[in-house]
Amino acid sequence: MPGLENNTPGADFLRSLGFPTLDVHEAFTHFDFTTPGRRVLVIGPMGSGKTEFAARIWRDASVARRKSSVIGSLTSTGSVDRRNVFFIRSEIDGARFTDYPEDAMAYRSGYISCGGNIARIRDSFGFEQVLKDNPDVGTYIIDEASFFDERLAYVARNYAIERGCMFVFPTLILNFRREFFNSTARLMLDIATDVIPLTAYCEHPDCLASAFYTYRYYRVDGRECPALYFDPLIVVGGDKVRNSSLEPDYEARCEQHHYLPGKEYTFFTLKPLGERAGRGDVKPLLDELRALHRDPEHSLLFANLLQRYGSDGIYLNSVLPGHIAEKALSYLFCEQNLIGEPLLVRLVSELGLDTAYLEKVLSDNRHPVSFSQPYLL
Ligand SMILES: [Zn+2]
Missing domain, CATH: 3.40.50.300 (P-loop containing nucleotide triphosphate hydrolases)
Incomplete structure (x- = not known):
């Protein structure tokens, strides 16, 4: 034609x-x-x-x-x-x-x-x-x-x-x-x-442009929190009403309103940390995971978001849903194959991460791991 x-x-x-x-x-x-x-x-x-x-x-x-x-x-x-x-x-x-x-x-x-x-x-x-x-x-x-x-x-x-x-x-x-x-x-x-x-209409309330993209976000205390780039690829939903910080929601969005924070961080910081850990130098990754887990505002991720987006709240909201350390580990383990199962288990135990959440995410993404088995470290 x-x-x-x-x-x-x-x-x-x-x-x-x-x-x-x-x-x-x-x-x-x-x-x-x-x-x-x-x-x-x-x-x-x-x-x-x-x-x-x-x-x-x-x-x-x-x-x-x-x-x-x-x-x-x-x-x-x-x-x-x-x-x-x-x-x-x-x-x-x-x-x-x-x-x-x-x-x-x-x-x-x-x-x-x-x-x-x-x-x-x-x-x-x-x-x-x-x-x-x-x-x-x-x-x-x-x-x-x-x-x-x-x-x-x-x-x-x-x-x-x-x-x-x-x-x-x-x-x-x-x-x-x-x-x-x-x-x-x-x-x-x-x-x-x-x-x-x-196309659909962009579902952002201030917009009537054409939407090409599927936008994933979480809702925390009524606030829209865009999913980070390294959010698990597959999240299998459970309940029909999604109101938790663990289950995302989706909307059709235009380019301008399709927020995707953390992509630069993923390749600039997270992946290299995973590579170093895979070679035996685990401490830098452990430090960043600890910050993501306990005090995200002092993580390299948050520093990168601030530098990239200033104080634009919508991007910074991406750290509110929590489980960021779990998601970062899942990304390195399932998608990048940078860390092996023994190291994964060790990091999870050392940081006290949410094993029930991780077991579900890893299984949804076809890399099932059981954290209940005792491991010799
Ligand atoms: Zn829009």
């Missing part, structure tokens, strides 16, 4: 993610079921209407199916007809929409009953089975594809090329750090032919 890229809001943003060779479309009112083999990424922050967009494809397909066989020949390749739409979501996503029927594709303002054309899968192998079981289906909508294994991206691409099927992927692609959600998210870009960027 020549000329569209340059005028599309957010084109620069998409280019910065590595989208330059893709056609960037405006969202349109009626879906094209005639072009075979497309892999369409529908991206945007939470609340941008990704699933609603998928529901629109579903409704468009039902209109297209009522047309004559002339249309059928345009929308079919071999045995598949792209007007036959199938919805796929994760097995572990059941908790999200407990108020809806089993066959519902649910979005904010309603849902669509998919009847038999819906399946829950665990991984890319389950995905392949669904493809095999439905030889007439021509359009698959895979919800939150980034949550599955990387292999799914290639299964979809190969099947699209071989069979002429179309795949639509409404998915988060960036995490709260404004980085790729994971390696599957990155691969989705490689295999996509089209991208449809959706």
Whole structure:
């Protein structure tokens, strides 16, 4: 679609993610079921209407199916007809929409009953089975594809090329750090032919700009506390009402209101301290962790925030939720692999950190550690 890229809001943003060779479309009112083999990424922050967009494809397909066989020949390749739409979501996503029927594709303002054309899968192998079981289906909508294994991206691409099927992927692609959600998210870009960027209004009360980003924050005594850059990548929520300093909340935010304090500190200070500790020079890291734990205002982190942001309260609020030492250690252990388990256990015990919190965070981030086992130090 020549000329569209340059005028599309957010084109620069998409280019910065590595989208330059893709056609960037405006969202349109009626879906094209005639072009075979497309892999369409529908991206945007939470609340941008990704699933609603998928529901629109579903409704468009039902209109297209009522047309004559002339249309059928345009929308079919071999045995598949792209007007036959199938919805796929994760097995572990059941908790999200407990108020809806089993066959519902649910979005904010309603849902669509998919009847038999819906399946829950665990991984890319389950995905392949669904493809095999439905030889007439021509359009698959895979919800939150980034949550599955990387292999799914290639299964979809190969099947699209071989069979002429179309795949639509409404998915988060960036995490709260404004980085790729994971390696599957990155691969989705490689295999996509089209991208449809959706935005929400920025949810900051003083703003009506377009939001591209998902913002993570905590609420402490009514105050908004942005998550630090090294906050754990994955936080699995428990209760529906989040009011604690341990469970974050999320909003769609524009660039200006997406506060992300501590990124410079993470690479400038925290990571080098972890590297030194990994080589046996533990004391500097221990000192900083002790400050983060007992007296954050005298930590190198706080000094860096002050230097970077002055007294702008919103950034300094990021130390209020606490558990900063636990989060810093989790980052060094799970994401940077700079400290081993024995050193982790030793630091946790020496500083008297919250082992219950750490056990949950480390397990959520696929590096489970038990602190109840006795260790010989
Ligand atoms: Zn804003």
